[in-house]
Amino acid sequence: MTEAQPEGAKKKRGAKKAPPRFSREQADVRRSMLIEAATRCLSVGGIGAFTIDRICKEAGVSRGLINHHFESLDGLLVEVYKSSLYASVNNQIAEAKRRRAEASDWPPEAALAALVRSNFSSEYFSRENLLIWLSLWGEIAVNPRLKAAHRELYDAYRAELAEDIAAVAVRRGRQVDAPAQARNFIALVDGLWLEWCLDESVVTPQAAEAAGFEMLEAQLGTLRDE
Amino acid sequence: MTEAQPEGAKKKRGAKKAPPRFSREQADVRRSMLIEAATRCLSVGGIGAFTIDRICKEAGVSRGLINHHFESLDGLLVEVYKSSLYASVNNQIAEAKRRRAEASDWPPEAALAALVRSNFSSEYFSRENLLIWLSLWGEIAVNPRLKAAHRELYDAYRAELAEDIAAVAVRRGRQVDAPAQARNFIALVDGLWLEWCLDESVVTPQAAEAAGFEMLEAQLGTLRDE
């Protein structure tokens, strides 16, 4: 056994400066790090792995930090929701709005087709997100704050989709219940994604995209080719 | 404070026979009771309420009983899956098979319509089951035993649905990819059910049923009326 050294010993002798035991980060930087680590935990082990211990270990940080930067573990979960679902879906909405605004370049059909396709791009239609989404859905059913955020988000997306559908219907002189079609389309996408995640042999992303187009084309006519 | 009585006192005096402290049940009866109590816990509080303490309290039983009747808490969850999803879906399959066998009374169109409708009956299309299914889905993604059971179950249901679809298509001389239509239909049902559970203002069971019929009728022609 080595003899215990007085605290100041190292400094006095000036041998080696001990490396910093941790690095300080801006509050929002650290929050992002924790949100990302928490998301990783969720995607690997589901809600059962959404734990102070595991998240802090994943982030390489001490146990006290989550409660310093978030009101509670539950507050962190809300932030994970926002940075996962919220952010990505809002991106889709914003892009679709932009396309629809640039009406000169993008005919309504092309804008709708682009929005449909984005649902099946690997960014959203991803098996990695299975446990994240499933865990968050389960929490939405129980957590009023999350439920409110979820409704707001889906309402916005549904409205955008309905507008794109309505634009095509008007141009083609078809009578379509655009809000209902938007709702059904979203249900189909969520359902296909779920089937794919739970059993990848049942459906491919390509087949899923085809199914999405088929549903809308039954009401609107061809969308995929000029 | 009353004086502590010797244990045998009551019996010796023959005053009142203490009522039994518990009742013995057959192993399978008690197992059913525990499965039902566990299911109730799941539906109220999600996977977070799936706990030895809460389930035993819900069942009015002592803490040791779950590990006596099941290999572990996880084993109980598998039984909950079987008695929830497995049993109810297998009922649908069996009924559909029977209808298809009685071909004389049930034309294919009526058999398919009945199968479609059963998806939206209050027994299956129920908000009470939200947390149960969501919790079980989350577990399927993580638990190999459940995953295997899930695939077997969905494969069977998808096959039955595809057979019913194919029967109608053949009779009407239409070219239809029945397995794909069955898969898409199931995805739509699951997605609509999910949307309804998370936000009941978006869709009604009636509208959901209409959406289900619309999807199939786009391929097969009218199914709902003669």
Add this chain to the structure above:
DNA sequence: GCTCTTGTTGTACGAACGTTCAACAAGAGC
């Protein structure tokens, strides 16, 4: 009324949970 089987109880245990908080120290500002 007695015995025997076995379903049931309830305590004990270690591990892991979320939260709190006093102490610490990194690094900016002077």
Add this chain to the structure above:
DNA sequence: GCTCTTGTTGAACGTTCGTACAACAAGAGC
């Protein structure tokens, strides 16, 4: 080089978790 702010640590706490197990007793069988 010093001070001061504040991001960070890690021990401590009470609770709840799943499991194990010895003791108990209900009720069938004789």
